[in-house]
Structure formats: structure tokens, C-alpha cells
Amino acid sequence: MKMENPTPIQWQFSERAQQLQSSVIREILKVTVRPEVISFAGGLPSPATFPVERMRAAHDKVLSEQGRVALQYGTTDGYLPLREWIANSLSTDGARIHPEQVLMVSGSQQGLDLLAKVLIDEGSKVLVETPSYLGAIQAFSVYRPQFLSVPTDDHGLLPQEVAPLAKGARLLYALPNFQNPTGRTLSVERRLQLVEACASLGLPLIEDDPYGALSYRGEPLPKMLTMNPEGVIYMGSFSKVLTPGIRLGYVVAPVPLIRKLEQAKQAADLHTSQLTQMVVYEAIKDGFLNEHIPTIRKLYADQCQAMLAALQEYFPSSATWTRPEGGMFIWITLPKHIDAMQLLDEAIAQNVAFVPGAPFYANEIERNTLRLSFVTVPPEKIREGVQKLGALIANKL
Numbered sequence: 001m002k003m004e005n006p007t008p009i010q011w012q013f014s015e016r017a018q019q020l021q022s023s024v025i026r027e028i029l030k031v032t033v034r035p036e037v038i039s040f041a042g043g044l045p046s047p048a049t050f051p052v053e054r055m056r057a058a059h060d061k062v063l064s065e066q067g068r069v070a071l072q073y074g075t076t077d078g079y080l081p082l083r084e085w086i087a088n089s090l091s092t093d094g095a096r097i098h099p100e101q102v103l104m105v106s107g108s109q110q111g112l113d114l115l116a117k118v119l120i121d122e123g124s125k126v127l128v129e130t131p132s133y134l135g136a137i138q139a140f141s142v143y144r145p146q147f148l149s150v151p152t153d154d155h156g157l158l159p160q161e162v163a164p165l166a167k168g169a170r171l172l173y174a175l176p177n178f179q180n181p182t183g184r185t186l187s188v189e190r191r192l193q194l195v196e197a198c199a200s201l202g203l204p205l206i207e208d209d210p211y212g213a214l215s216y217r218g219e220p221l222p223k224m225l226t227m228n229p230e231g232v233i234y235m236g237s238f239s240k241v242l243t244p245g246i247r248l249g250y251v252v253a254p255v256p257l258i259r260k261l262e263q264a265k266q267a268a269d270l271h272t273s274q275l276t277q278m279v280v281y282e283a284i285k286d287g288f289l290n291e292h293i294p295t296i297r298k299l300y301a302d303q304c305q306a307m308l309a310a311l312q313e314y315f316p317s318s319a320t321w322t323r324p325e326g327g328m329f330i331w332i333t334l335p336k337h338i339d340a341m342q343l344l345d346e347a348i349a350q351n352v353a354f355v356p357g358a359p360f361y362a363n364e365i366e367r368n369t370l371r372l373s374f375v376t377v378p379p380e381k382i383r384e385g386v387q388k389l390g391a392l393i394a395n396k397l
């Protein structure tokens with residue numbers, strides 16, 4: 001039945017598709033699957049933290065008690081008990097969040113895509129931190145915005161720099177907690193200033209917060225969402241507190257925006273897996289995350305400490321780095337003349353990998369920067385990898 005000699009198709013990709021590129025990280029990850037490579041490259045959470053047995057039991061319970069609901073199509077906005085749980089967990093005395101403000105998405109990465117789809121036209125101004133999460137830059141780029149980079153310092157985004165850039169802008173995308181890639185945290189004072197600046201400009205502020213719960217000291221700083229629920233779009237994720245493979249995240253926003261996002265999501269995938277949402281609700285509804293998250297924090301805090309100690313010991317004094325108070329990443333700044341992309345080739349030859357800083361910049365690139373993740377590498381390997389990197393850098397001085 002198979003046709004003989006069909007004319008080969010000359011794929012005519014859309015202009016939008018022509019500018020799509022693979023993420024540098026995905027390319028690097030191909031190398032890091034080799035077991036001998038010490039990889040500081042991935043943004044992957046540690047699999048040691050995945051509550052496999054709890055998820056198995058939750059799947060069993062949902063399938064045996066509500067199997068026919070769990071395996072049916074669901075609503076686009078998401079499973080109501082889970083949305084209620086999220087709304088409750090984000091509400092404070094001053095700011096009540098309602099379930100209709102919550103849209104479940106297939107990983108917060110989908111939230112970024114949907115937000116871009118409904119808020120960005122070609123050429124729209126979009127404000128991002130310098131540097132910013134490369135997955136967001138990638139998601140927004142599809143809709144061809146004009147990125148404007150908001151300057152930052154060692155303490156993160158500078159709120160006073162927003163107003164001069166914001167005229168006609170569609171949104172500002174910020175990561176206040178243990179930022180990807182820098183590990184920096186925005187102080188409460190700056191959060192208030194940023195929320196105020198955006199509110200007075202009528203500029204939507206996206207607060208992307210997948211790492212917020214992973215504060216090593218335990219107490220997270222107040223969310224910008226609760227400072228102005230009318231102007232802040234909050235994005236949360238179960239990837240870093242449960243497991244990333246389930247692809248479950250949420251967007252919290254004013255209802256008119258949620259309705260529009262829902263229409264976009266309907267067109268994209270109808271709804272997020274009903275089974276997954278019900279299983280996650282079953283797994284967390286009795287307070288499981290309150291016991292589970294501290295174990296993740298402890299592991300990451302210890303490994304962060306191991307990496308900071310190794311950096312202190314093996315990196316030349318002309319390199320500087322951030323000291324995260326939570327999350328998964330340390331950001332390194334090397335002397336200006338060192339290109340981290342070149343360093344990566346040399347490092348891979350010695351079986352060490354990291355992510356060069358370049359793809360995290362929407363505009364002007366600082367090539368002498370790089371991101372290290374410490375969460376999937378045991379302390380003795382962290383030492384070994386940092387020592388090798390330190391020696392490569394010292395050779396270039």
C-alpha cells in the first residue's frame with residue numbers, strides 16, 4: 001500500500017517557526033547524559049527528592065475511587081479542589097485569592113507561552129531582567145516582541161529603572177525569588193517599589209516563582225501578588241516542590257486575563273491532564289508539602305554550601321559569584337576577557353559541564369558569565385568539578 005516515489009516535501013516553515021532555536025541548555029544536556037560528566041548544567045531538580053511512593057499511592061487511590069472522572073476530559077480552567085487549594089495557599093489576611101483567578105497549566109512554561117500569546121504583538125515592548133530566565137525569553141520570542149532589559153545590581157532588579165523604559169510596554173517579567181539564572185533574591189523593599197512602579201504605570205507585572213518555597217532559611221519573603229493582586233500575574237509550579245515530569249503549574253491573575261488565557265489554552269491543549277491534577281491534589285491535600293519541602297531545602301542548602309566552599313577554595317580571586325539564599329543556582333562572573341562559551345568546550349573535554357551566561361541575556365550579552373547548578377551533584381563531585389573549572393579559569397589569567 002505504501003506509495004512509490006512521493007515528491008519530497010520542501011518544508012516551508014512559517015516566519016515564526018524560522019526563528020525558533022533549540023535552547024542551548026537542551027544541547028548541553030545531550031553531552032551531560034554521559035555518566036562520567038559532572039554536570040552543573042541542568043536546571044533539573046534532584047530526583048532523590050521525588051516522592052515516588054506518595055505519588056504511586058495517590059495514583060492508586062484516585063484511579064480506584066474516582067477512575068472514571070480522572071480519565072475523562074476535564075475543564076480548561078482546571079480541577080476545582082486543586083485550584084481552591086492553590087487559592088487558599090496564596091491568600092493572606094490582606095489579599096484573598098479566589099479559585100476563579102487560578103488557571104492550571106501544563107507546566108508554568110505553558111503559562112509563559114499563553115501569556116505571551118495573549119499579551120504580545122509583533123514589536124510589543126516587553127521588559128525583562130538582565131539576565132533573565134532563558135525559557136521565558138524563548139517563549140516570548142515566538143511572538144516577536146522588542147525586549148527591553150531592565151538593569152540589575154547584586155540585589156536584583158532596580159525598580160527605579162522601570163519607568164524610563166515602560167512607555168507603551170505590555171508587561172514586565174520578573175523572578176523575585178532565587179532567580180534563574182543568578183540565584184538572587186529581591187528584597188521586600190524593592191518588591192514594594194517594583195509593584196508600586198508597575199501599578200502607577202498600569203504595567204502588568206509577571207511574578208514567576210517556581211523556586212519561592214525553596215528558601216534555605218524556611219521563611220519566604222512576601223509575594224508581589226499579595227501586594228497588588230489587580231496588577232500582578234503570579235506563576236507557580238509543582239516542578240520544584242514535587243516533580244517536574246508531571247508538568248503541572250498555575251497562573252494566578254485578575255479574572256478578565258484568566259478568561260482570555262483560558263481561550264488560548266483551549267486552543268492549545270483543551271486542558272491540563274485531569275488525572276495528574278487529581279493525583280497531585282490527593283498527594284498534597286493533607287499538608288504533605290509542609291513535611292516534604294523542608295527535606296528539599298535541606299539537601300539544596302547543603303549542596304549550595306558545598307559549592308560555595310569549593311568556589312572559595314579553587315576559583316581565582318578575580319572571579320565573583322552570588323550567594324543564594326534558596327533555589328538551585330549560583331551565577332559566576334569571570335574577568336571580562338574570558339568567554340564562558342569557549343570555557344565550556346574546554347570544560348566538557350575534562351568532563352565538566354555548566355551553562356554559559358549568554359542565552360540568559362535578551363539584549364547585550366555578558367560573555368564572561370555562567371550558571372552553575374548544584375542540586376543533582378553530590379558534594380565530593382561538586383568539589384572535583386569546581387576544582388577542574390577553577391584550574392581552567394586560572395590558566396586564562
Ligand code: PMP
Binds near residue numbers: 133237248
Ligand atoms: N520559570 C522558571 C524561572 C524556571 O526556572 C522554570 C523551569 N526551569 C520554569 C519557569 C518552567 O517550569 P515548569 O516545569 O513549571 O514548566
